[in-house]
Amino acid sequence: MFQAVEHLAHRRDLSAHSNADPWRRITEPPASSLLLHDCNNPASGLSPMAPNLRSNQSNNSMKNNKLKWTTVGAIASVAFCANAAAQSPDALLDKLVQKGILTKQEADELRKETDKDSSKATAKALSLPSWVTSFKLGGDFRGRYEEHHANNPAISDRDRFRYRLRYGVTATLLDDFEVGFRLASGNPNSTFGGNPLSANTDFSDGASRKFIWVDTAYAKWTPIHNDELKVNATIGKMDNPFNYSPMLFDADYQPEGAAVQGSYAFNEQHALKLNGAAFVLDEFSAGPNSSHDPFMLGAQLRWESRWTPKFESMLGIGAFDIAGKSNLIPAAAPNVNDGNTRDAAGNLLNNYNPAVGEAYLVYKLDSFPLYQGQFPIKLSGEFMKNKGAATGNEAWNAGLTLGKAGKKGLWDISYQYRHIGPDAWYEEFPDDDFTGFYSAALPGSGFGAGIRSGTNVKGHVARLNYSLFDSTTFTVTYYLGELINNPSGANSTVHHFMVDLMWKF
Structure with missing residues (x-):
């Protein structure tokens, strides 16, 4: 999912650069609320991001968008590490929408990107031809x-x-x-x-x-x-x-x-x-x-x-x-x-x-x-x-x-x-x-x-x-x-x- 977040953040940056951003803005959280978590070290807990992450931040809207989506990615990664066995990506995205971090349209876009990543992994595991970009089973x-x-x-x-x-x-x-x-x-x-x-x-x-x-x-x-x-x-x-x-x-x-x-x-x-x-x-x-x-x-x-x-x-x-x-x-x-x-x-x-x-x-x-x-x-x-x-x-x-x-x-x-x-x-x-x-x-x-x-x-x-x-x-x-x-x-x-x-x- 984090790859999907980065991909959507990049799309938002390009849209902002072209002055044609159709997405609604997400209110930027204060610096103290930006958190990092090491999934491989459960004892690490949550800690504030290093201050120098924002020290050189300009007022450029592209950087603002990227920071916002990095925040979403961090929150999503924490949730996935803590609750991967108990919660689905859909449930986590719904919670982000409820808390106002994502709009419904943005969450739907992330679902599509996550599905694509999962399908690509399945296609690779099945050794499908190179022209098959994704593969989905269901019923x-x-x-x-x-x-x-x-x-x-x-x-x-x-x-x-x-x-x-x-x-x-x-x-x-x-x-x-x-x-x-x-x-x-x-x-x-x-x-x-x-x-x-x-x-x-x-x-x-x-x-x-x-x-x-x-x-x-x-x-x-x-x-x-x-x-x-x-x-x-x-x-x-x-x-x-x-x-x-x-x-x-x-x-x-x-x-x-x-x-x-x-x-x-x-x-x-x-x-x-x-x-x-x-x-x-x-x-x-x-x-x-x-x-x-x-x-x-x-x-x-x-x-x-x-x-x-x-x-x-x-x-x-x-x-x-x-x-x-x-x-x-x-x-x-x-x-x-x-x-x-x-x-x-x-x-x-x-x-x-x-x-x-x-x-x-x-x-x-x-x-x-x-x-x-x-x-x-x-x-x-x-x-x-x-x-x-x-x-x-x-x-x-x-x-x-x-x-x-x-x-x-x-x-x-x-x-x-x-x-x-x-x-x-x-x-x-x-x-x-x-x-x-x-x-x-x-x-x-x-x-x-x-x-x-x-x-x-x-x-x-x-x-x-x-x-x-x-x-x-x-x-x-x-x-x-x-x-x-x-x-x-x-x-x-x-x-x-x-x-x-x-x-x-």
């Missing part, structure tokens, strides 16, 4: 209990235990390249491989060996990355570049194709972010429609603002278009969700080219009972309209989130109401946990009666997250959904209850 494991209960005697309650395991590798290369892959668990989905919307594996089949799938496999190039402008391009099977709620995309959806992302910071308060992508939905090598492979084009533009240390906002627009819909029939493509209007043969009767609007507001209270630090309150919403359908073409949500989990002892509670019209969006993308009960199948759906997710569902979502440790989060989620257009008119309400425990490593 998560989640155990889950869930229950489905429908308010209809035609279907029985369902309880099950599941797990999700994900583990991956990320390598940073010279010339601004990044290559990575991640493996994940998951139930098989007929003849199409794993479920595109879930990496969950059921506890079933007499403890049989379970499947492992390729969850992501990608290469990324970031040719522009300065304080104002960042641009990157990704190709492969990737984490979703679009930042929307599960009303549009299930959290486990990993699209395949190409994406471009960019951000421009006007200043410390305002930034513009753009996401664009072209994704392949399926590929056909034979048949009458072999030259009409289905794919999706999309773009998302966001204006993110931090008006004050306590108040933030975001306003965004987006648009999507699905081409080659003639090949998106249940028999030819993965059929996980339900809800779209089809003919008896399964052909989609509408086009899907919706426009999307989104916004959120965040206000942070100074304190809140049973919560450490500033307490964020977030209001958010999305609205989507598909001009490719005449009816059932709107989807929207509105929600409230209190707090933010992620660090030990922190928590959040959230509520959201969702309404997803039958043809507001292509059915195979939305959250597969938000469900309603079909007592009669939709025409051409490829399903019988049963509990289904997708479009044509409205209802409530409530969630509690509590971080037991930095690595471990406990989650309880409750969905209450029902069909919008109910083909039979019977009770379609479904209660979906989930309890999760997840570890990051």
Whole structure:
């Protein structure tokens, strides 16, 4: 970490020299508070720095900055020597922020530098090629209990235990390249491989060996990355570049194709972010429609603002278009969700080219009972309209989130109401946990009666997250959904209850 402090101090010195220092100033401590500590001699304790360290100090801002960051480095080194086995670098940086020695932005910069140093050491230990500048391993494991209960005697309650395991590798290369892959668990989905919307594996089949799938496999190039402008391009099977709620995309959806992302910071308060992508939905090598492979084009533009240390906002627009819909029939493509209007043969009767609007507001209270630090309150919403359908073409949500989990002892509670019209969006993308009960199948759906997710569902979502440790989060989620257009008119309400425990490593 001390190397990262020195590196950031050097960057601050250069910025001061160019009169373009974006960092907030740190109040310089008195000379008597500057301490030295010998890690190899515990008996040495703490002693004031030698007076001649400051005897020739000028009023030059570059020297002031270096002295300030040397102080931070000394404090950090003391903390690491005394508590290396008990505290993480993140915890120590948080304490420096709390004491006003670092700003949050400066602490985040140090975290990045420390991660880079650790990754470089790992790469060297593994004898990787010289063009590999860093190497990172990581993943998560989640155990889950869930229950489905429908308010209809035609279907029985369902309880099950599941797990999700994900583990991956990320390598940073010279010339601004990044290559990575991640493996994940998951139930098989007929003849199409794993479920595109879930990496969950059921506890079933007499403890049989379970499947492992390729969850992501990608290469990324970031040719522009300065304080104002960042641009990157990704190709492969990737984490979703679009930042929307599960009303549009299930959290486990990993699209395949190409994406471009960019951000421009006007200043410390305002930034513009753009996401664009072209994704392949399926590929056909034979048949009458072999030259009409289905794919999706999309773009998302966001204006993110931090008006004050306590108040933030975001306003965004987006648009999507699905081409080659003639090949998106249940028999030819993965059929996980339900809800779209089809003919008896399964052909989609509408086009899907919706426009999307989104916004959120965040206000942070100074304190809140049973919560450490500033307490964020977030209001958010999305609205989507598909001009490719005449009816059932709107989807929207509105929600409230209190707090933010992620660090030990922190928590959040959230509520959201969702309404997803039958043809507001292509059915195979939305959250597969938000469900309603079909007592009669939709025409051409490829399903019988049963509990289904997708479009044509409205209802409530409530969630509690509590971080037991930095690595471990406990989650309880409750969905209450029902069909919008109910083909039979019977009770379609479904209660979906989930309890999760997840570890990051």
